[in-house]
Amino acid sequence: MGGLNSLVRELGKSLLYFQRLFGAIKTSQQRSFSRRRFLLGLLTGLLISACRRQSGLYLLASLTGVFLVACQQGNLPQNSGFQSQEPSSNNCRLVKHDAGETTVCDRPQKVAALSPRALDVMLSLGIQPAGYAEDTLFNFRQFDNPSEQIPYLGERITTQPINLGDRDNPSLETLVLLRPDLIVAVENGHALYEQLSKIAPTLVLENGVGKEFWQRHLQVVAQAFDREEQAKQVIAKHQQQLAKARDRLAPVVATYPRVLPIALTPQIEPISVYSYNSDAAELLEAIGFQLVLLEQYPHREQHQGISPKISVEALSQLDADIIIVLAWDHNNNLDHPQEAVKQRWEQHPILQNLPASREGRVYFVNSDLWGSNIGGPITDELILERLPRLLLPAVEGATKSQ
Known part of the structure; x- marks a missing residue:
């Protein structure tokens, strides 16, 4: 009986995990080979880990989970306001940011904001988030009522962003499933930059408060979206508000x-x-x-x-x-x-x-x-x-x- 219970528990865990992975892998035609290799690497690591357990039940459960969910749909809430797009090499920009340089093509449609500061700058440029990481960990999967769920900035959000966890420890698994065209990070961007970059092009904004910092953030994000003129208008508006x-x-x-x-x-x-x-x-x-x-x-x-x-x-x-x-x-x-x-x-x-x-x-x-x-x-x-x-x-x- 104990062995059967172990099998059921491990089978349940595997079903959940591999359902999420295959939800992302099945759209791999829209991703580069390096990103598919990253996802498959996660899968391989889990199977190897299962083989090393002392009981064969773990391996059986993992393999069963793989085959049961391979044909299933991804399990994130639908957000019809966004669609991932095939990047065009004809309209690409090399954007310098605090962690290096990132090539951004076209105008990204699905953008993940991994910080309130990133969200503030994005919204000031008219960029809506497809996913968002707050400074507090919430137990819901989607900001379906952002004006009530996101302090101060939520009233300016017209989408229903996927909850990506908290800004210090964003959920990489949920990011993989979201399949963003661009990730904008601040606080934990340097520590996670390599992993984030394997999921989508990533911009890391310098960690700091005050006008000097947010104006630099604004320039970086504006360049990525080809909205430099709009950034100038944001700065001019701020100067007028300050004078008033x-x-x-x-x-x-x-x-x-x-x-x-x-x-x-x-x-x-x-x-x-x-x-x-x-x-x-x-x-x-x-x-x-x-x-x-x-x-x-x-x-x-x-x-x-x-x-x-x-x-x-x-x-x-x-x-x-x-x-x-x-x-x-x-x-x-x-x-x-x-x-x-x-x-x-x-x-x-x-x-x-x-x-x-x-x-x-x-x-x-x-x-x-x-x-x-x-x-x-x-x-x-x-x-x-x-x-x-x-x-x-x-x-x-x-x-x-x-």
């Missing part, structure tokens, strides 16, 4: 110039100082605010990318007219962590005694947007839209009280 926000917030800058962005969870400590490492900090400085810095890190340009940790007591020693709290949750259980963080802040005696707290100039926002989880031209646009609504009431209230 600078004009509107000039009274706030004049009255309350010193701003401190910090990141908190509902546990309050440790507190991360985000003056050096967030899109929001860069935008605040560009508008004219003076970012509050730590004594040990007095020059922002020399310490970009760091998020120093401080205690509540150390926070009370910093001179800030305005505090912007970027709220987040360790376990990603809260859709609106700023509400939980605000509640804990208001219950903390030291935090409530800060001058900015007493005068009502502590603002709670979601770190997904204001921190470095996303980042890109759309992120900056959304922050610039929110900043006047967030900060102008402070100076308007001060004017009324005088």
Whole structure:
């Protein structure tokens, strides 16, 4: 009985795995020989592994799975908005990116975005994703309601992208089944570049936050899609939005110039100082605010990318007219962590005694947007839209009280 149970279990595993593999292999006419060899290599490795097991049941189950699913369809959800295309050698571009150079032909139709930052840049150029890896691992197979499932960027998505896992560990198996024409990666792109390139042409964008980085990302993706003119329009639009926000917030800058962005969870400590490492900090400085810095890190340009940790007591020693709290949750259980963080802040005696707290100039926002989880031209646009609504009431209230 034990041997029979083992056979059934292994047969089930093999059926699932080889169904997925053959779903990709059967369309191999659209792929190069090297990619077919990659898929068959995965298959061979599994069979060799099965042969080395101490029981012949594993080999039997694997082989049975192969023959049962060889004629079956692939098992990914259908997304009729995309079709893989045969690349044309007459319209190819050599695109330089952070991991090397990649040849991209025609205009890719099925594009996999392996990061929120990659998605931000793609959407700004009008490129819709066929597959997407969020910063959090979800248990559904497809973003069938992206406006509800993908924070901030989902409202601009018109497709139903396949869920490719999380950005740090995207599912290579699902990518193989998706058969994308192009993959755009950021955070884990270098580590996975060789494997990703065997699945589809891959672009790796430099890992960093702020305008300097996303403009480079924009140029790389725009070149791949032959949309350089559109990229120029995106940058020009950003400059106009920044100038408008600078004009509107000039009274706030004049009255309350010193701003401190910090990141908190509902546990309050440790507190991360985000003056050096967030899109929001860069935008605040560009508008004219003076970012509050730590004594040990007095020059922002020399310490970009760091998020120093401080205690509540150390926070009370910093001179800030305005505090912007970027709220987040360790376990990603809260859709609106700023509400939980605000509640804990208001219950903390030291935090409530800060001058900015007493005068009502502590603002709670979601770190997904204001921190470095996303980042890109759309992120900056959304922050610039929110900043006047967030900060102008402070100076308007001060004017009324005088």
